């Protein structure tokens with residue numbers, strides 16, 4: 001279903017509250033994950049270990065939120081906006097899809113990072129052993145590297161995405177950021 005409304009009405013529409021909640025939960029978890037990973041090197045044990053365990057546990061929470069988001073985004077549930085086929089709308093769609101693909105890859109790589117280092121995953125203390133055999137040090141290191149690089153790509157792209165959202169809000173003043181705001185009002189179908 002696509003909304004066919006005037007620009008004025010379009011600007012007053014917003015994503016349904018489930019989409020908004022899932023978006024900000026995803027954004028918060030991604031920032032938390034990156035922050036923990038970049039900062040744990042500065043902390044001695046046992047704080048360091050707790051941060052690594054927190055990263056794995058919240059990583060699995062992110063996996064569940066992400067899966068919910070994908071199911072919710074399926075055609076019957078999703079909100080569409082009548083942005084038209086112009087270049088900006090095309091670039092926005094491309095950016096959103098790229099973020100979805102990179103996030104999915106990061107979740108798989110996160111799990112793989114732990115298992116290829118021959119350690120079980122930890123979900124708030126519950127240990128989840130690898131169903132695969134043992135891996136060489138080189139394989140473990142390679143997967144760690146890809147997970148790290150992909151994290152940086154996600155943060156750079158998400159930063160650009162957030163900057164564009166702020167540009168819409170403060171310069172173009174077209175209500176695009178408001179679509180992702182928590183508030184009551186008319187939701188697009």
Ligand code: HEM
Nearest residue numbers: 030033034037052056059060106107110111113114148151
């Ligand atoms: C968007 C989400 C994520 C981001 C941004 C992220 C970021 C990072 C980064 C930057 C590192 C490298 C840290 C370093 O050694 O310098 C790292 C390591 C790691 N990540 Fe993630 N990660 C994410 C999701 C996940 C998930 C879903 C899991 C697993 C459930 C996971 C498990 C791990 C593990 C096990 C390590 C290695 C920890 C160690 O050194 O022992 N990550 N992550």
Ligand code: HEM
Nearest residue numbers: 027030031073092096099100158162165166176177179180
């Ligand atoms: C790690 C952080 C973030 C990620 C991974 C992320 C990801 C996404 C994705 C995938 C969408 C597409 C939604 C859909 O159609 O299903 C989206 C939409 C949106 N995001 Fe983010 N986002 C992040 C942070 C932010 C921040 C910080 C802001 C604001 C400053 C923001 C503002 C928006 C807005 C306004 C939309 C709707 C755009 C439109 O309707 O064209 N996002 N985001």
